[in-house]
Amino acid sequence: MTATAADATLARGKVGDPFSSAWRRRLPLLPALLYVVAITQLPFLVSIYYSLTNLKDKTQSLIPEPTKFVGVENYRRIFSDPFFRQAMWTSVKMTVLSVVLSLIIGTLFAILLDRRFFGQGFIRTLLITPFLLMPVVAALIWKQQMFSSLFGVLNKVLNFVGFNSVAFISDHPLGSIVTVLVWQWTPFMMLIVLAGLQSQPSDVLEAANVDGANGLGIFRQLTLPHLRPYLELGALLGAIFIVQAFDAIDVMTGGGPGSTNIPYYVYQESIGGGFRYGSASAYAIVVVIFSIIIATFALRVLSSLFKDEERA
Amino acid sequence: MTDEERRGTRLGIGERRAVVAGIGALAWLVGLLWIFPVAWTVFTSFKTEEDAAAQTLHQGLSFGRYSDVSHSTTGTLSLQSAFTNSLVVVAVSTVIVLLLALPAAYALAIRPIHKWRDVLFFFISTKFLPVVASIFPIYVYAEKWNLIGTRTVLIILYIAINLPLAVWMIRSFFREVPRELIEAAEIDGTNLFNQLRSVILPIAAPGIAATALLCVIFAWNEYFYALQLNFASGSTMPQWVTSNVSTRGNFLAKLSAASTIACLPVVLAGWAAQKRMIRGLSMGALK
Amino acid sequence: MASVDYVVATRFYPGTPNPAINKLNLSVADGELLVLVGPSGSGKSTALRMLAGLEPLDDGQILIGGEDVSNVRPRERDIAMVFQNYALYPNLDVAQNMGFALKQQGVPKQERVQRVREVAKLLDLEPYLGRKPRNLSGGQRQRVAMGRAIVRQPQVYLMDEPLSNLDAKLRVQTRAELVELQKRLAVTTVYVTHDQVEAMTMGHRVAVLRDGELQQVEAPSTLYHEPANLFVAGFIGSPAMNILPVSVDRSIKVAGAEIGIGEAVSGERATIGFRPETVTIGDEGPIPARIRLVEDLGSEVFVHLVIDHEGEERRIVAKVDPPFAGQPDENVRLTLRGKVHLFDATEARRTTVTL
Numbered sequence: 031m032t033a034t035a036a037d038a039t040l041a042r043g044k045v046g047d048p049f050s051s052a053w054r055r056r057l058p059l060l061p062a063l064l065y066v067v068a069i070t071q072l073p074f075l076v077s078i079y080y081s082l083t084n085l086k087d088k089t090q091s092l093i094p095e096p097t098k099f100v101g102v103e104n105y106r107r108i109f110s111d112p113f114f115r116q117a118m119w120t121s122v123k124m125t126v127l128s129v130v131l132s133l134i135i136g137t138l139f140a141i142l143l144d145r146r147f148f149g150q151g152f153i154r155t156l157l158i159t160p161f162l163l164m165p166v167v168a169a170l171i172w173k174q175q176m177f178s179s180l181f182g183v184l185n186k187v188l189n190f191v192g193f194n195s196v197a198f199i200s201d202h203p204l205g206s207i208v209t210v211l212v213w214q215w216t217p218f219m220m221l222i223v224l225a226g227l228q229s230q231p232s233d234v235l236e237a238a239n240v241d242g243a244n245g246l247g248i249f250r251q252l253t254l255p256h257l258r259p260y261l262e263l264g265a266l267l268g269a270i271f272i273v274q275a276f277d278a279i280d281v282m283t284g285g286g287p288g289s290t291n292i293p294y295y296v297y298q299e300s301i302g303g304g305f306r307y308g309s310a311s312a313y314a315i316v317v318v319i320f321s322i323i324i325a326t327f328a329l330r331v332l333s334s335l336f337k338d339e340e341r342a
Numbered sequence: 343m344t345d346e347e348r349r350g351t352r353l354g355i356g357e358r359r360a361v362v363a364g365i366g367a368l369a370w371l372v373g374l375l376w377i378f379p380v381a382w383t384v385f386t387s388f389k390t391e392e393d394a395a396a397q398t399l400h401q402g403l404s405f406g407r408y409s410d411v412s413h414s415t416t417g418t419l420s421l422q423s424a425f426t427n428s429l430v431v432v433a434v435s436t437v438i439v440l441l442l443a444l445p446a447a448y449a450l451a452i453r454p455i456h457k458w459r460d461v462l463f464f465f466i467s468t469k470f471l472p473v474v475a476s477i478f479p480i481y482v483y484a485e486k487w488n489l490i491g492t493r494t495v496l497i498i499l500y501i502a503i504n505l506p507l508a509v510w511m512i513r514s515f516f517r518e519v520p521r522e523l524i525e526a527a528e529i530d531g532t533n534l535f536n537q538l539r540s541v542i543l544p545i546a547a548p549g550i551a552a553t554a555l556l557c558v559i560f561a562w563n564e565y566f567y568a569l570q571l572n573f574a575s576g577s578t579m580p581q582w583v584t585s586n587v588s589t590r591g592n593f594l595a596k597l598s599a600a601s602t603i604a605c606l607p608v609v610l611a612g613w614a615a616q617k618r619m620i621r622g623l624s625m626g627a628l629k
Numbered sequence: 630m631a632s633v634d635y636v637v638a639t640r641f642y643p644g645t646p647n648p649a650i651n652k653l654n655l656s657v658a659d660g661e662l663l664v665l666v667g668p669s670g671s672g673k674s675t676a677l678r679m680l681a682g683l684e685p686l687d688d689g690q691i692l693i694g695g696e697d698v699s700n701v702r703p704r705e706r707d708i709a710m711v712f713q714n715y716a717l718y719p720n721l722d723v724a725q726n727m728g729f730a731l732k733q734q735g736v737p738k739q740e741r742v743q744r745v746r747e748v749a750k751l752l753d754l755e756p757y758l759g760r761k762p763r764n765l766s767g768g769q770r771q772r773v774a775m776g777r778a779i780v781r782q783p784q785v786y787l788m789d790e791p792l793s794n795l796d797a798k799l800r801v802q803t804r805a806e807l808v809e810l811q812k813r814l815a816v817t818t819v820y821v822t823h824d825q826v827e828a829m830t831m832g833h834r835v836a837v838l839r840d841g842e843l844q845q846v847e848a849p850s851t852l853y854h855e856p857a858n859l860f861v862a863g864f865i866g867s868p869a870m871n872i873l874p875v876s877v878d879r880s881i882k883v884a885g886a887e888i889g890i891g892e893a894v895s896g897e898r899a900t901i902g903f904r905p906e907t908v909t910i911g912d913e914g915p916i917p918a919r920i921r922l923v924e925d926l927g928s929e930v931f932v933h934l935v936i937d938h939e940g941e942e943r944r945i946v947a948k949v950d951p952p953f954a955g956q957p958d959e960n961v962r963l964t965l966r967g968k969v970h971l972f973d974a975t976e977a978r979r980t981t982v983t984l
Contacts, residue, residue: 052455052456055449055453055454055455056449056455057449058445058446058448058449059445059446059449059450059455059461061442061445061446062442062443062445062446062505062509063446063461063464063465065442065501065502065505066465066468066502066505066506069498069499069501069502070468070471070476070502071468072479073475073476073479073480073483074471074475074476074479076479076482076483077475077476077478077479080478080479139372142365142368142369142372143369145362145365147362147365147366147369148366149370150369151616152373153369153370153372153373154373154616155613155616156373156374156376156377157372157373157376157377158612158613158616159377159380159609159612159613160376160377160379160380161612162559162605162608162609162612162613163380163563163605163608163609164562164563164565164579164580164583164601164604164605164608165563165565166565166580166583166584167580167583167601167604167605170583170584170587170597170601171379171380171383171601172379174594174597175379175382175383175386175594175598176379180395181394181395181594183379183382213376213379216376221619221620224620225620231714231716233712233713233714233716234716234717234718234719236681236683236703236710236712236716237710237712237716237717237718237777238718238729239683239702239703239704240681240682240683240703240704240708240709240710241704241709241729241730241733241777241781242704242730242733242734243704243729243733244704247733251718251721251729252718252720255720256719256720270466270469270470271469273472274472274473274474276473276474276565276566277565277566277580280565281584292472293472293473293474294474296472296474296475297474297477300474300477300478301477301478301481301570307478310478311475311478314472314474314475314476315475317472317475318471318472318475321470321471321472322467322470324470325467325470328470
């Protein structure tokens with residue numbers, strides 16, 4: 031039981047007095063806080079500035095244009111840009127599919143691993159490994175070894191059983207990328223859900239058994255509700271990382287249609303080839319605003335997690 | 343049923359032996375399938391290029407590709423320099439992350455400030471902002487200050503990437519320290535530094551180790567900033583791997599060897615510290 | 630409602646040859662409340678869990694209502710169990726907790742609600758039916774755990790130290806309610822506790838366990854007055870029985886004073902035991918002693934004394950009626966009046982003399 035006496039010691043120092051208890055409490059926090067603000071917020075502010083200009087890389091265009099202030103011109107163009115909308119839609123599909131699939135598969139794996147069997151530690155080690163790999167390596171492995179039309183294992187197996195080769199990456203770019211993301215992130219979800227399963231008190235499960243519930247009934251009525259905060263946390267953390275997926279796209283498809291998500295689109299617009307920094311910044315700002323909206327929603331999930339902590 | 347067979351059943355007797363054995367077998371099947379792409383790649387790294395391309399095994403296995411990959415050609419990124427760069431960047435950034443995160447976690451867990459919930463949310467929210475959104479301004483200023491191609495710029499950025507996660511996780515580990523110990527230390531008049539050292543750290547040490555491991559994983563595997571802020575010849579391990587992707591022909595075995603080398607340190611660290619990382623992921627995120 | 634039989638039931642600690650329960654033979658009659666009591670590690674919880682089916686049997690059988698259930702799943706044994714930490718379902722409210730088993734059995738909602746309400750009324754839980762366990766006090770949770778078992782109308786109730794997490798006063802009160810309830814419902818109950826006071830006040834019969842072996846199973850008063858061995862004698866009764874090692878001739882000597890013990894086990898080392906109430910304190914008497922400590926509880930007085938027995942200082946406790954005027958360090962004389970038990974070298978009780 032975590033001590034919630036922490037709240038009892040919240041400072042009531044005098045405002046403004048630099049040596050008061052309140053400021054002495056804040057002091058240890060400041061280095062980390064200031065650092066994060068400086069490195070993450072300042073570039074963001076600069077981006078806002080650029081987004082209001084028509085900044086381009088002058089070396090890339092034939093007719094040099096002077097950089098001038100264009101107000102909200104960039105923003106207006108965003109909403110009529112079909113590629114941007116497509117990138118948004120691809121982002122949503124990619125993130126939702128990857129998060130949901132890795133959560134489901136991760137839960138199934140966690141259930142498998144939740145009891146002792148011969149070699150349990152070994153199998154768990156194997157399952158964790160994809161999460162430890164470099165995302166670029168993971169993407170390369172799937173691109174070259176598994177999906178490749180020329181020497182991919184999957185196609186060799188398909189041919190062996192009598193089917194034609196499938197050009198996975200060219201025909202199913204989004205599916206290929208989701209495969210790699212799910213492969214890497216399932217272990218992460220599995221560990222979180224496993225922690226959830228193991229935090230269930232065993233006497234409650236025994237009681238349910240004595241009361242007549244079978245394995246499936248216990249899972250549905252007791253375990254799943256118990257797992258809910260863990261699943262929510264996994265989905266939240268996973269989404270935070272997966273929505274920013276970049277490496278896999280760069281390696282596998284180079285951003286073809288159907289596999290370009292927002293980060294990759296912004297990248298293409300700026301230093302990835304478009305060099306239209308002004309408009310790219312505007313795209314980025316729009317994305318940030320969306321993120322904040324979603325983050326506020328996520329805040330509600332997080333606060334319910336914090337609330338549980340208070341009660342514990 | 344013997345005891346050995348029953349052990350590991352959670353719901354008492356009645357779980358048929360077949361079911362228990364079946365689940366164990368299924369777990370083995372799943373585990374082996376899941377690791378297959380990795381295992382196959384490692385296997386390929388020992389083949390010759392012809393064998394790799396054709397997925398055959400006519401010419402036997404050797405370490406040949408590994409030595410090919412270790413020797414650098416002029417103008418391209420060498421293994422030694424990429425490895426050193428990665429090592430330095432990861433080590434320095436992780437150490438600094440811990441140095442910043444420990445006091446911050448103290449201020450959010452042990453003698454919490456009033457607005458600890460807001461601060462914590464702020465830290466996490468910095469991860470909502472896409473990395474690509476800020477790359478251009480960062481590039482501009484990095485260029486201005488002659489930081490392109492240096493380890494310094496990566497260190498600075500990796501600290502910002504890992505700090506929120508570290509603060510969040512270490513804070514939860516600090517919450518695990520029994521209140522009475524801290525109060526006893528306060529009565530004894532110790533200051534923050536000594537409290538940390540003699541009371542809090544020993545208890546939270548495993549959790550802090552797990553946090554450090556996660557920071558190392560994310561920093562070592564980071565690709566985007568390393569790619570954008572470096573010249574082709576001066577970057578870190580992820581870029582060294584992609585530099586082995588050749589357009590001149592397929593060097594699948596060589597690439598497999600490069601991938602294996604690049605991922606090995608973090609994979610081994612993750613395997614060794616597995617239990618701690620599990621505990622870390624679950625406690626740090628959930629308690 | 631049914632009888633319960635343990636037949637040579639054995640369970641080893643997993644992976645070891647050491648028995649947690651060793652060849653237990655125990656029968657519980659239909660409608661009886663049998664208490665399993667013993668110190669930690671005695672195997673009492675294991676024995677209960679074997680009956681529940683949560684621990685498998687390594688040998689022997691368990692019968693419920695005359696049927697062999699040794700290989701039957703817990704959920705098919707028609708038993709209900711109250712756990713030490715209550716094991717309430719955290720995401721369900723009180724009504725759902727109590728109705729859980731009925732729901733699993735497919736009992737229609739109307740009937741379920743009806744039965745839950747009846748039991749809630751019985752246990753004063755009606756105002757809490759909509760609350761979740763985390764919003765209940767310890768005592769309320771305990772009652773919900775009981776209610777969950779009662780609603781099921783099973784053949785046997787199993788209770789694993791259900792009162793040990795309550796505070797002292799609530800424990801005494803709930804104890805009495807429990808006994809009344811069991812009498813009313815007349816369902817066979819197997820009750821585990823480490824508290825011998827609970828055992829003595831609650832059970833029709835009490836089974837004393839030690840290291841997995843059954844020491845004695847009798848009605849409480851029989852255990853008290855006719856303990857089968859030294860362990861039972863020392864375990865039952867509070868304060869504990871006074872125990873002294875003696876050597877046996879035609880009579881035995883306590884602190885030098887001869888106590889006629891009549892027929893005896895001659896020539897061996899033995900042990901005698903006598904309860905505090907058999908010790909009378911006065912100015913005259915065969916046994917010299919010195920007062921160490923006086924505990925005056927108002928309704929009775931416990932006097933802790935020291936005697937010199939066979940060259941060693943031994944501590945004795947006496948129970949006397951108030952008022953008691955003695956002071957620490959006073960020298961007094963003791964007389965034994967009442968039952969004195971003699972235990973032989975194997976710790977079995979050989980004979981009892983009433984002085």
